Amino acid sequence: DGGITQSPKYLFRKEGQNVTLSCEQNLNHDAMYWYRQDPGQGLRLIYYSQIVNDFQKGDIAEGYSVSREKKESFPLTVTSAQKNPTAFYLCASSIDSFQETQYFGPGTRLLVL
């Protein structure tokens, strides 16, 4: 899991603003994932990518967008359409989607001003 980094650690969003969360991995993993964690709740899947240049919606994709132009990078944009963005965002990766073990990044806490 030390091979996955997320930045920034804290991010503040103004109303109507789009913000982008960074996720980078140097593990040569094909699959990457974005989760949202709210207090007292489990992790919910936002988007996932099984291979570069491909990504799929997860369970709560509305108000979010992603790209996967490089194998090592999977940025998440929280758009103004996401009305309740305050949460802890976790990125994860696995060797590929068939290899079950997912390794998590340190997370980004997004707060709304």
Add this chain to the structure above:
Amino acid sequence: GENVEQHPSTLSVQEGDSAVIKCTYSDSASNYFPWYKQELGKRPQLIIDIRSNVGEKKDQRIAVTLNKTAKHFSLHITETQPEDSAVYFCAARWVDSSYKLIFGSGTRLLVRP
């Protein structure tokens, strides 16, 4: 639908006692069940996992049992220590094109010295 239920939501034990956390899942085809430990503000860390071809797996003080017929699995921590205090999440892998993990809502374990 896709669902993993986890109980209890909070668990307080005396140091040295055992702790048991239980999860049930809805997809009978699920074949991979990891457990993650998350300390406050940190990333989830995989502590143990089990696949559907085995019924029990141990790693020092931690064990996981799986009952596929009943669709439930449990985490057992023996000889608990204060550093075991954290939030524990179970998950089950969904067997469709996504191979995604569905997480339980978490158990906050407090080990009292």
